[in-house]
Amino acid sequence: MKVVKFGGSSLADGEQFEKVVNIIKADQTRKVIVASAPGKRFANDIKVTDLLIEFAHKTINKEDCSSTVKTIWSRYHDIAAYFQISEQLLQPLLQELIALPKADYPNQDYLMASFKAHGEKLNAQLLTLVLQNYHLPAYFLDPQEAGFMVTDNANDTQVMPETYKNLEKWSSRDNVLVVPGFYGITKDGLIATFSRGGSDITGAIWARGIKADLYENFTDVDAIYAADPRIITHPHAIKVMTYRELRELSYAGFSVFHDEAIIPAIEGQVPINVKNTNHPDLPGTMIVPEHDFHPQSIITGVASSSHFAALYLHKYLLNKEVGFTLKLLQIFYKFNISYEHMPSGIDDLTVIFDKRQFNEQIRQQMCFEIQQALQPDQLEWFDDYAIIMVVGEGMRNKIGVMKNITMPLAQKHVAIHMINQGASRISIMLGTKRADAAAAVKEIYQQFFK
């Protein structure tokens, strides 16, 4: 039994829908189909989810929504027309879209969640109609009916533990179950969505729930690559990798798969197959449990991300000052700032942040409070910080990996500002200036893959 998730570009128009139908038809074990909202059809296209967000804002501001609704509906209507679905069958979907502003919402957050979720909800219903048109036993399964229960956080929800039990009983149904991704139902019967791109999470939860043999994740790339194709031309496609490797690479910008989505798959030990809707015969990338994996190379991938900043503190006897770190963590907590890493020396501490949490005012206020409370001898802020992750199960207990990373960087005069090795056994984390990140990835890739 397989759970199959199709991304937004796989369900963007009639032609893409046809590929999806063929994929579903080709394998009867494809039991649960998770649908995303229609994505981009061409580079400058607007995703339906973004149109729905616009629709929600206009509703909140009591602006005229008619042109937005028309644009949204045209996306579904065009797909339906491709398959000659009758207007009569389509009417309920249009009514549902139009009715969105009229419903009661406890607050604007839930209004937003409900509007956004309908990108998936309408598309799943449309896909059901299309599959039925091909005489497949498709059944649209609403999250409410399925028992897909989530927490009260309207736009960044989490799955509730009872969901897994509720989903399990659906595995015995004969239908092809078509479920909308991205959202679930709160205990008050309200729609709440995962973070953006959350259909990956929905699929993983279903895969764990029905104890699937495989979770197929169809997207628009042939495989997960060992490096970013924008940096390395024709990078090596990864055939098999572990859950852990994917998590480490996701952290530094590998965005093929939502980084929270892997957790239910791990908990259920369901392997994931990332495949391309446009080339379904290619093997794609398998993501498997650690015990099923025998590394063929030292490193599996290298990634970089430049949305980091670093705070450097120097104070003599810092490592003897009990509570120094605790005070610092309390200040971060007060400003609702989370830190990523905190390498410490004898009298020094560097704190690395995801800098998207800051604006200039918060940064200044936080630094001011740290100065007041901890009285460091030195406090410096570095704004252009990139993190490079070199990841591979194959580097466990392997000697000389660090040499092979640092040697080519030294030859190309790339300065390494931070190295964090030893936290994870399957990765090495480097810090460089933002401007050096691409060169570093290039050199490391060449060293291990050429």
Added chain:
Amino acid sequence: MKVVKFGGSSLADGEQFEKVVNIIKADQTRKVIVASAPGKRFANDIKVTDLLIEFAHKTINKEDCSSTVKTIWSRYHDIAAYFQISEQLLQPLLQELIALPKADYPNQDYLMASFKAHGEKLNAQLLTLVLQNYHLPAYFLDPQEAGFMVTDNANDTQVMPETYKNLEKWSSRDNVLVVPGFYGITKDGLIATFSRGGSDITGAIWARGIKADLYENFTDVDAIYAADPRIITHPHAIKVMTYRELRELSYAGFSVFHDEAIIPAIEGQVPINVKNTNHPDLPGTMIVPEHDFHPQSIITGVASSSHFAALYLHKYLLNKEVGFTLKLLQIFYKFNISYEHMPSGIDDLTVIFDKRQFNEQIRQQMCFEIQQALQPDQLEWFDDYAIIMVVGEGMRNKIGVMKNITMPLAQKHVAIHMINQGASRISIMLGTKRADAAAAVKEIYQQFFK
């Protein structure tokens, strides 16, 4: 004006005392002389401080102390005899030693502190007599009279801020001031000692207090070396280094200078000259403020220490779990355990401890509580952990240092378990197995100094 501290081996017997007298005579700017207790005269000798600790224990246990007192007194008596100091001048010192058990102490901690401190107190008085014998204007300055005030922690005290002001006025005295190292006086007039080896701290406090031009620290080595002579035969002697470099190297076992002693010197910006009492004409090692230093080489020294242990934790989404680190710190706090470093990955955390804090029971209980409270997927303990520090102001903004460290280690098949670079800009910290530490130091030393 100079403050000059002589270590225990420099004041161990008559011949050593004579060298000290000559050093003091040779330079009239040597104003404040800090005396240690008599140290070892030969490899298996017992230091007077250890004899005094034995004396204190026997007093507490109401055992016969006469043989211990006799052994202690013989040390001072032999030195006095070497200089033909009269028994009459010496009598008050013997009376002071004998009177120790009869005094009132608020508790056993203060008894212990007072007994220990008399190693320095008697030796400073004896040195005063010897200097006066040579017609030098020596004056024994008791910490009580000097205003050398310290906190209430009997055997691990800290200097009080007012001490600096109190000491300053002594700088105008014409005498050579002979002061005992290692202890000060609490607000209740009690003797409290620094941690063991604390005469270095006394000297640094005096140097800051009288705004000395130089703090000379006389010991029994010609210089501070770039590596441990037990690992590297005839290592390179360091001519000049910075305060910071010394602190980083002290951390990993460089024990020439007490690691707290450097702070008052830094605060007063007094340069330190580590010299050898046995070869006073050699230049020794100068320890200077950062702004006075122009590095001549990339690294200044490499040191290793193996009293570490590491705890490895793995938990999925650990970096999204707010308060994970906080909970961990609270458990450490409960067990009164301080951590050294905490490199973190995406789903992993390694905590490095000074393992001298643990016994097997505490370790097991702490790990049990961590397991209960944080429910990691994986928890492992590594007992044979060594830390290697590669230190040098010259490595700031220098590219390729890491390559030159990791390359020779890879060639010799030394596995690096942890690298912490980026906390301090002047050092790189490596973690290896204890058995690999000496080999690592050797390879790194060869790479940079040969």
